[in-house]
Amino acid sequence: MxxxxxxxxxxxxxxxxxxxxxxxxxxxxxxxxxxQYHGDLxxxxxxxxxxxxxxxxxxxxxxxxxxxxxxAMYSRGTLGYDSSVTGFKGDFSAASVNLRIKxxxxxxxxxxxxxxxxxxxxxxxxxxxxxxxxxxxLPTAGGGINIRLTPELTLNLQETFMFTNNDARDGVVAGGxxxxxxxxxxxLQYNFGCGKDTDKDGVSDSKxxxxxxxxxxxxxxxxxxVDTDKDGVADYLDTCPEVAGTAxxxxxxxxxxxxxxxAEDRCPDAKGTVALKGCxxxxxxxxxxxxxxxxxxxxxxxxxxxxxxxxxxxxGVTNDADRCPDVAGPxxLKGCxxxxxxxxxxxxxxxxxxxxxxxxxxCPEIAKQDVVRINYIGSKLFFETxxxxxxxxxxxLLDELxxxxxxxxxxxxxxxxxxxxDGSEAFNQTxxxxxxxxxxKYLVSKGISASxxxxxxFGETKPVADNKTSLGKAKNRRVELKTSY
Numbered sequence: 394m395x396x397x398x399x400x401x402x403x404x405x406x407x408x409x410x411x412x413x414x415x416x417x418x419x420x421x422x423x424x425x426x427x428x429q430y431h432g433d434l435x436x437x438x439x440x441x442x443x444x445x446x447x448x449x450x451x452x453x454x455x456x457x458x459x460x461x462x463x464x465a466m467y468s469r470g471t472l473g474y475d476s477s478v479t480g481f482k483g484d485f486s487a488a489s490v491n492l493r494i495k496x497x498x499x500x501x502x503x504x505x506x507x508x509x510x511x512x513x514x515x516x517x518x519x520x521x522x523x524x525x526x527x528x529x530x531l532p533t534a535g536g537g538i539n540i541r542l543t544p545e546l547t548l549n550l551q552e553t554f555m556f557t558n559n560d561a562r563d564g565v566v567a568g569g570x571x572x573x574x575x576x577x578x579x580x581l582q583y584n585f586g587c588g589k590d591t592d593k594d595g596v597s598d599s600k601x602x603x604x605x606x607x608x609x610x611x612x613x614x615x616x617x618x619v620d621t622d623k624d625g626v627a628d629y630l631d632t633c634p635e636v637a638g639t640a641x642x643x644x645x646x647x648x649x650x651x652x653x654x655x656a657e658d659r660c661p662d663a664k665g666t667v668a669l670k671g672c673x674x675x676x677x678x679x680x681x682x683x684x685x686x687x688x689x690x691x692x693x694x695x696x697x698x699x700x701x702x703x704x705x706x707x708x709g710v711t712n713d714a715d716r717c718p719d720v721a722g723p724x725x726l727k728g729c730x731x732x733x734x735x736x737x738x739x740x741x742x743x744x745x746x747x748x749x750x751x752x753x754x755x756c757p758e759i760a761k762q763d764v765v766r767i768n769y770i771g772s773k774l775f776f777e778t779x780x781x782x783x784x785x786x787x788x789x790l791l792d793e794l795x796x797x798x799x800x801x802x803x804x805x806x807x808x809x810x811x812x813x814x815d816g817s818e819a820f821n822q823t824x825x826x827x828x829x830x831x832x833x834k835y836l837v838s839k840g841i842s843a844s845x846x847x848x849x850x851f852g853e854t855k856p857v858a859d860n861k862t863s864l865g866k867a868k869n870r871r872v873e874l875k876t877s878y
Contacts, residue, residue, distance in 0.1 A: 417584035418456035422549065424466075424580025425449040430474045432572040433565035434481075437474065439575075444480070446471040450487075454582065459498045464491045464508065466553075472574060479565075486515045487555065489533040499539075507536040514557060514574075529558045539582070551578040592616070632656075659683060676700070716740060743803035743878055753878040756803045763797050764876065767806075770794050771874035774832065781827035783835065791832065794874070795839045806841075807875040808832050810850040811857075813866035818852060826850030832872060 427445045429437040437443035448470020456462050466489050473482030489512025495504055512533045537551030553576040560571045590597050591604055594612045601616030610629045611619045618627030624637035624644055631644030633656065638645040645654035651664040651671050658671030660683060665672040672681035676688055678696040685700030694713045695703045702711035708721035708728050715728030717740060722729040729738035735748040735755050742755030749756040770790045776783055783791075798806060810825035810832075829848035837843050858865035 420452075420454045420456075420582045420584040422452040422454070422580050422582035423450075424452060424468075424549065424551075424578050426576060426578040426580075428470060428472045429575045429577070430472060430572070431575065432474070433560070434474045434479060444473060444475040446473060446482075448472075448485075448576065450578075450580075452580065452582070454493075459500065460495050462493050462495075464493055464510075465489070466491070466512075468576065483516050486517075488512055489553075489555075491533060502541045504539045504541075505536070506539070507534075509534045512555065514555065532556060537578075545583065547582050547584075549578070549580040549582055551580070552576070553578060749878075754803075756801070756878045759801055759804060759876055763800070767794065767797060767874050767876060771872045774872045776828055776831070779824070781824065781831045783831055788835070791835050792839065795836060795841060798836070798841055798845070801876070804876050804878055805845050805847070806836075807877070808846065808848045809873040809875065810848075811855055811869060811871050811873070812853050813869040814853045814856070814860040815866065822850060822852035822854075824850070825852045828872065 426448060428448050429440070429443070429445055431438050435443075437445070448468050450466060450468035450470075452464055452466040454462050454464040466487075468485075468487045470485065471482065472485050474480050475482070489510050491508040491510030493506045493508040495506045497504065510533050511529075513529055533553060533555050535551060535553040537549060540548040540550070542548055555574045555576065557572055557574070560566050589599075590601070592601070592606045593608055594601070594606050594610065594616055596612060596614070596616030600614075603612070603615070603617035606612055606616060606618055607629065610627070613619055618629055620627050620631070621634050622631070622637040622644070624631070624639070626638065626640050626644030628634040631638075633643075633645040633654070636646055638654070639647060641652070642654045645656060647654055647658070649658070649660075649662060649664045649671070651658070652667050653665070653671030655661045658665075659669075659681070660672035663671075663673050665681065666674065669679075669681040672683050674680060674685070675682050676685070676690045677692045678685070678690045678694060678700055680696055680698070680700030682688055684698075687696070687699070687701035690696055690700060690702055691713070694711075697703045702713055703718075704711045704715070705718045706715070706721040706728065708715070708723075710722070710724055710728030712718040715722075716738070717727075717729035720728075720730055722731070722738065726738040729740050731737060731742070732739050732745050733742065733748040733755070735742070735750065737749065737751055737755030739745040742749070743753075744756035747755075747757055750758065770793060773790055774783065774787045776787075798804065808829040810829035812821040812825050814821070816824075826848070827850070829850050833843070833846045833848040836846060853860070853869070856865075856869045857871070858868035860866050860869060
């Protein structure tokens with residue numbers, strides 16, 4: 394029967410309790426076990442063939458530190474001693490307060506501890522609190538272990554020694570030995586209380602290694618955001634949470650390492666550019682090889698959406714070769730139009746509205762008689778002696794020259810001045826230059842554009858006759874007029 398009672402007590406307490414922590418500082422326990430006597434009648438401690446009685450109880454503990462807690466315990470049961478000669482038996486209620494020391498802390502599954510404290514034992518079936526029925530227990534002491542079975546429950550095994558100050562409970566006082574008792578206890582403790590959880594992720598701050606996790610984020614047991622694919626990017630930030638990738642691409646993979654995630658890469662197996670969504674551009678024309686119909690286009694060539702050289706005016710000449718890319722023209726003129734059909738592109742034609750010749754830059758030939766007349770006018774221009782002032786008769790000829798030039802608006806006129814060898818070379822050079830500028834100035838005053846006129850003095854450097862004779866000198870003192878386009 395005694396063995397059955399002991400077995401039942403053990404089975405009752407084979408439940409799990411949780412170790413106290415900083416977050417759950419309070420614990421409530423239920424326990425039961427067997428009590429053995431030691432006194433004048435004998436010693437039953439740790440003897441299985443001697444008297445054992447059962448008891449049950451409750452306890453409350455408060456966590457002070459991972460190495461220390463305080464425990465209050467209440468037990469109710471029967472104690473006594475039975476032999477063939479004498480014995481005793483009675484009901485008792487016991488209460489004690491103990492300080493428990495955990496040498497290795499409370500972070501392990503199995504936590505041993507020792508304790509010591511004070512208590513009292515009341516011997517009375519009816520709980521009649523007369524002073525003579527109460528013994529002090531100084532001290533209560535012992536040890537035990539807590540075995541964590543789940544995060545919430547722990548199995549508790551404990552040995553409690555109660556050393557009382559009374560020698561009469563067993564009915565014998567002659568022996569001089571106080572009545573002491575040993576409680577073999579098995580129990581359950583349930584810890585409760587909530588620790589501070591700043592980020593509301595279900596993991597208290599004391600255990601939270603990531604205390605600033607955004608609200609609603611799925612976290613692991615350490616309070617850190619879950620990273621399913623173990624790529625260093627938490628799921629709540631990971632665009633591809635189930636496939637390992639890189640932080641730069643929000644957790645998505647990029648097998649060709651071109652900076653474009655595979656899911657968005659049009660060419661995931663070939664390294665390309667971000668601008669072309671991960672596709673290469675071999676000819677560098679800005680069109681991905683995947684879309685390029687002209688993959689060999691010369692670098693720098695403007696291209697259309699298909700990667701072929703652009704032909705804006707659709708004249709068959711691509712922009713890179715078209716001198717007039719915005720206006721259609723023949724291939725022979727590099728894409729430029731020829732409005733007057735003279736074979737000179739309008740862009741080069743000095744007379745784009747009048748058919749001319751290529752030699753004259755698109756302008757018509759100057760009539761032979763006009764060329765003769767221009768040469769004549771040049772030979773009849775005279776100046777005051779040693780001066781650049783035109784004689785009055787010369788002005789009439791220049792007016793005629795103005796009329797001829799107006800018929801050929803694109804033609805240019807070169808005015809060249811010459812002198813004889815009288816005087817110094819420097820003087821003659823200066824004089825010839827001033828005389829040509831006088832002619833130019835007059836023509837400009839009559840409406841001829843200065844851009845059409847050039848004035849150059851050659852002094853005595855280009856004689857056409859012998860300067861040793863008066864006739865020769867007269868021929869060398871001249872103005873020559875030359876037209877061109």
